[in-house]
Amino acid sequence: MRFIALLILVLHLALPVFAQDNAASIATVNSAQQDADIAVRLREILDELGNYDDVTVTVNEGVVTLRGTATSSIEAAALEPLAYRLEGVVAVRNSVVETADISARLDPAIARFKARLDQLIAFLPLALIAVALFALIVFVGFILARMRQPWDRLAPNAFIAELYRQLIRIVFVIIGIVIALDVLNATALLSTILGAAGIIGLALGFAVRDTVENYIASVMLSIRQPFSPNDAVEINGDTGKVIKLTSRATVLLSFDGNHIRIPNATVFKSRIINYSRNPERRFDFQIGVASDADLSTVRDLAERTVTSQPFTLEIPAPAVWIDRIGDGAIFLTVTGWIDQRDTDLQRARGETLRLVKEAIEAAGVEVPDTTYRVQMLGATTAQVTESDRAPHPSPPTKPTAQPADVTATGDEQLENMIDAERQQDTGGDLLSEDAPKE
Structure with missing residues (x-):
């Protein structure tokens, strides 16, 4: 306890000494010459x-002691720290106030305006x-960009050529800005401009993310060319013929005559089935025969019937197989x-189905009707008669000697509609018949 009390006493005696060392010292002797020197300076x-x-100024x-007026309160407040920087100054009395004279306050502004005008x-x-350069x-850059060559030769299509x-x-605009700033000796401003442009570009990128995604997908699709005009395709569950590929969407004409616009970002990420490539x-198709029929004979008969049609190809050859046993028939x-x-x-398909059915029935093989008919008797009772349960044999038919016309007239009509729309389109189609296909 004595040690702690002694330590507290020593610290108590030392604090005034530390305070004197840290405080600014004031000389005990002053002279009129020093005051005059401070005032002159x-x-x-x-x-x-x-x-x-x-x-x-008086010292x-x-x-x-400072008295008088200044053109602004900021200039008046700046006098006190300025006076303290002089050696020998003990204290400062700043009585300088902002002047109320309008002309005195306007003179510095007019002087600054004249100086800036001279600089300009x-x-x-x-x-x-700099502007001329x-x-x-x-x-020069725009003249080079307007030339057809070499951009049309380097690009796979017109869209990529325009992108080039x-x-x-x-590039030429950026070069012009850099050279102009270098002439003005203001290249340090370029980093500020680029930084601001980067921030603005990032904000715009988030704002128009879907538009940018569609644009990039358009570039990739125009290079890959996964389909051509008039191709029958299925994209994301939509089926139709391709009209055109724009910078934003792929336009299809459905087989019902409806226009379908699919965003290119969806097209690029989706599974594309091209039926026309x-x-x-x-x-x-499937056809059912009676369960007591000679399946091998029926299968060969159906295969010969399909092969004999003038519109079916020999290679790849037709094929017939027994698929399953169903209710009242073998399919x-x-x-x-x-x-x-x-x-x-x-x-x-429909004509072949008709001819195969007629050939099977002409050979004496039944093509049963597997539909069940339910007859409602009374309010709550349902009965099925044996005559309704049994398959109804089809009436004998006479085979047709020649198949009907199966020419693709429907597709030609759709193609004519698409060609008419493409001729009305003045531009913006990214599809090209001469471009390499994926």
Whole structure:
């Protein structure tokens, strides 16, 4: 306890010493010459600064007294720290106030305006040279961008060629800005401009993200060319013929005659089924025969019938197989191939189904009707008669000697509609028949 009390006493005695060392010291001797020197020096500084013509300075025993007016309160407040910087100043009494004279307050502003006008006049010839160089460089860039070659030869289509031209214009504009700023000796401003442009570009990128995504997808689709005009395609569940590919969407004409616009970002990310890329296309259907029929004979008969049709192809060859056993019938799957450039798929399928059915029935094999008929008797009772349960045999038919016309007239009509719309379109189509296909 004695040790702690002694320590507290020592600290108590030492605190005044530390306070004296940290406080600013004041000399015990002052002279009139020192006061005069402080006053002269401070007046010289105020004369050099200007705007302090109405300020008087007096110094006595190191205390500086400032009286008068200044053109602004900021200039008046700046006098006190300025006076303290002089050696020998003990205290400062700042009695300088803002002047109420309008002309005195306007004179500095007019002087600054004249100085800036003189600077502008001196700077104007250099600025004109910089602007002329910028305009010349941009003009050369736009002339190069307007040339058809080599951009049309380098680009796979007109859309990419125009993209090359836009890049050339942007590059020459940036070069012109850099050279103009270098002439003006203001290249440090370029980093500020680029930083602001980066922030603005980032904000715009988030704002128009979907538009940018569609634009990039348009560029990729125009390069890849996954389909051509008049191609029958399925995109994201929509089926139709391709009209055109724009910078924003892919336009289809459905088989019902409706226009379908699909955003290119969706097209690029979706599964695309192109039914027109290969001219050969397969059709298929199922047909049921009685369970007591000779399935091998029926299968061969159906295959020969499909093969004998003038619109079916030999290679790939038709195929028939036993698919499943159903209610009241055994079902066969029949397939055949056509050249869809000359033959309508749906008409060929329907005509083949009719001919195979007639051939099977002509051979004495029953093609049963597997539909069940429910007859309601009374309010709550339902009975099924045996005659209704049993399959109804089809009446005998006479086979047709020649198949009906299955020419692809429907597709030709759709193609004519698409061609008419494409001819009305003055531009913006990114599809090209001569471009390489994916």
